[in-house]
Amino acid sequence: MTEQTLDSATATTPSGFLRVIDLRGQHLSWNELRHAVPRQTASSVAEAEASVRSIIENVQTNGAAAIREYAQKFDGVDQGRIKVDPAEIQKAVAELDPAVRKGLETAIDRTRRFAKAQRPADVEVEIAPGAVLNHRWTPVKRAGLYIPGGLAVYPSSVIMNVVPAQAAGVESVVLCTPPQKDFGGLPHPVILAAAGLLEVDEVWAIGGAQSLAAMAYGLTDGEDELEPVNTVTGPGNIFVAMAKRQLRSIVGVDAEAGTTEIAIIADNSADARFVAADLISQAEHDPDAGSVLITDSAEFAQQVEAELATQVAEAKHQERIGIALRGPQSGVVLTDNLERSIEVADAYAAEHLEIHTENAREVAGRVRNAGAIFIGSYSPVPLGDYAAGSNHVLPTGGTAVFNSGLHAASFMKAVQVIEYSRDALAELEDDIVALATSEDLPAHGRAVTIRSEASGREG
Ligand SMILES: NC(=O)c1ccc[n+]([C@@H]2O[C@H](COP(=O)([O-])OP(=O)(O)OC[C@H]3O[C@@H](n4cnc5c(N)ncnc54)[C@H](O)[C@@H]3O)[C@@H](O)[C@H]2O)c1
Numbered sequence: 001m002t003e004q005t006l007d008s009a010t011a012t013t014p015s016g017f018l019r020v021i022d023l024r025g026q027h028l029s030w031n032e033l034r035h036a037v038p039r040q041t042a043s044s045v046a047e048a049e050a051s052v053r054s055i056i057e058n059v060q061t062n063g064a065a066a067i068r069e070y071a072q073k074f075d076g077v078d079q080g081r082i083k084v085d086p087a088e089i090q091k092a093v094a095e096l097d098p099a100v101r102k103g104l105e106t107a108i109d110r111t112r113r114f115a116k117a118q119r120p121a122d123v124e125v126e127i128a129p130g131a132v133l134n135h136r137w138t139p140v141k142r143a144g145l146y147i148p149g150g151l152a153v154y155p156s157s158v159i160m161n162v163v164p165a166q167a168a169g170v171e172s173v174v175l176c177t178p179p180q181k182d183f184g185g186l187p188h189p190v191i192l193a194a195a196g197l198l199e200v201d202e203v204w205a206i207g208g209a210q211s212l213a214a215m216a217y218g219l220t221d222g223e224d225e226l227e228p229v230n231t232v233t234g235p236g237n238i239f240v241a242m243a244k245r246q247l248r249s250i251v252g253v254d255a256e257a258g259t260t261e262i263a264i265i266a267d268n269s270a271d272a273r274f275v276a277a278d279l280i281s282q283a284e285h286d287p288d289a290g291s292v293l294i295t296d297s298a299e300f301a302q303q304v305e306a307e308l309a310t311q312v313a314e315a316k317h318q319e320r321i322g323i324a325l326r327g328p329q330s331g332v333v334l335t336d337n338l339e340r341s342i343e344v345a346d347a348y349a350a351e352h353l354e355i356h357t358e359n360a361r362e363v364a365g366r367v368r369n370a371g372a373i374f375i376g377s378y379s380p381v382p383l384g385d386y387a388a389g390s391n392h393v394l395p396t397g398g399t400a401v402f403n404s405g406l407h408a409a410s411f412m413k414a415v416q417v418i419e420y421s422r423d424a425l426a427e428l429e430d431d432i433v434a435l436a437t438s439e440d441l442p443a444h445g446r447a448v449t450i451r452s453e454a455s456g457r458e459g
């Protein structure tokens with residue numbers, strides 16, 4: 001890649017992977033930056049939104065028949081019973097490869113310790129004598145957890161969903177995950193085994209948007225009953241993310257944890273081999289995955305391109321990796337300096353942001369928007385995907401500007417509890433009456449004065 005190629009605002013680099021978005025010498029506003037960063041095209045999002053709308057309506061109207069229709073259409077499965085027999089879960093645990101079991105148990109242990117520490121604490125404040133306020137966290141009663149299983153299968157996502165739900169104290173959880181053609185229409189056995197290790201016994205073999213509709217509205221299939229849930233969580237492809245967007249008024253949802261993204265801020269102190277490997281690691285998920293390099297060094301971008309050419313050629317899933325890297329959602333953003341790189345990263349608001357610069361920890365402290373930040377050369381995203389202890393269900397598509405990754409509080413809500421004594425209420429009487437009068441809601445004031453009058457009579 002030459003300096004000349006990089007001068008063109010949206011040129012593709014010679015090896016044909018990342019297109020170049022050259023912002024050097026430009027001073028873009030926040031809004032202009034939000035439009036300049038690589039993103040999935042609006043038309044593909046709109047298409048998915050429309051097809052998800054009809055899937056949700058079909059499940060609402062036709063229940064289990066619609067679920068079987070989509071199992072056939074999307075998963076190639078002629079589905080018998082949709083609910084998984086708990087004996088299948090126990091069988092999967094018994095037959096689990098010991099090395100995989102060890103990996104799952106390590107991940108469960110670290111994720112659980114961090115999830116418990118992340119639980120929000122209740123707060124009590126005596127705001128005035130006899131006037132006590134509580135901010136009390138309570139878990140939702142029942143949660144529906146989506147575990148993806150299309151191009152890849154995600155036993156690690158069982159851990160990332162179930163562990164924070166359990167840490168929050170959720171009483172009842174149900175897992176939904178696509179039926180697998182190669183396993184007789186059952187979910188993947190390692191997904192079932194992970195559920196078993198976490199003592200989850202309600203699993204339904206339903207994929208995609210239709211599973212979120214089933215969990216939100218409930219589903220009856222013969223004797224089997226999927227009770228509606230209070231909240232749905234979990235990662236998935238664009239159809240899963242759009243279903244969450246559309247069901248938001250029916251059930252609680254965590255962040256839109258859609259198609260994977262990685263952004264990397266790097267300067268010329270970074271190791272191009274590591275940066276290329278990490279960009280490829282997330283492109284491996286999905287042809288729609290986004291891999292974005294943000295750097296103030298055109299020379300370093302060139303080194304990464306050379307590494308991509310070598311490493312993609314060696315990758316098992318090189319076809320979908322190549323599509324993802326070349327897509328509109330991926331690219332190299334060239335900036336004037338580190339300050340501008342941080343601004344670009346904030347505007348992109350990546351699901352995962354890696355920082356490969358001098359003083360990486362200090363740089364991380366200046367970033368506002370990201371689902372998770374991975375600091376330095378030895379904290380690659382796959383560490384967080386599996387076993388760091390942090391959660392891998394993270395906001396995508398720029399929603400990290402206002403959303404967080406999954407954690408215990410995603411399954412909780414806070415109740416504000418108010419307890420005033422007679423005297424504490426009397427002290428506020430004039431203020432409340434004045435405010436109620438100003439809003440022309442005199443009955444509000446009366447609910448207070450009636451008490452002080454009664455107190456006066458009672459002495
Ligand atoms: N953001 C996160 O936290 C996070 C974490 C893990 C994985 N992911 C992402 O999850 C996704 C997993 O995707 P996947 O496809 O492998 O599994 P998936 O389970 O999300 O999707 C498979 C399901 O998609 C549905 N589907 C397929 N084609 C469809 C169509 N044309 N119309 C409507 N529905 C259709 C089917 O029901 C199928 O069962 C990847 O994009 C990955 O990047 C994100």
Ligand SMILES: N[C@H](CO)Cc1c[nH]c[nH+]1
Nearest residue numbers: 154156157260261385392
């Ligand atoms: N990178 C994904 C989150 O976007 C999580 C994952 C699970 N397995 C592998 N990766």
Ligand SMILES: [Zn+2]
Nearest residue numbers: 281282285385
């Ligand atoms: Zn991953």
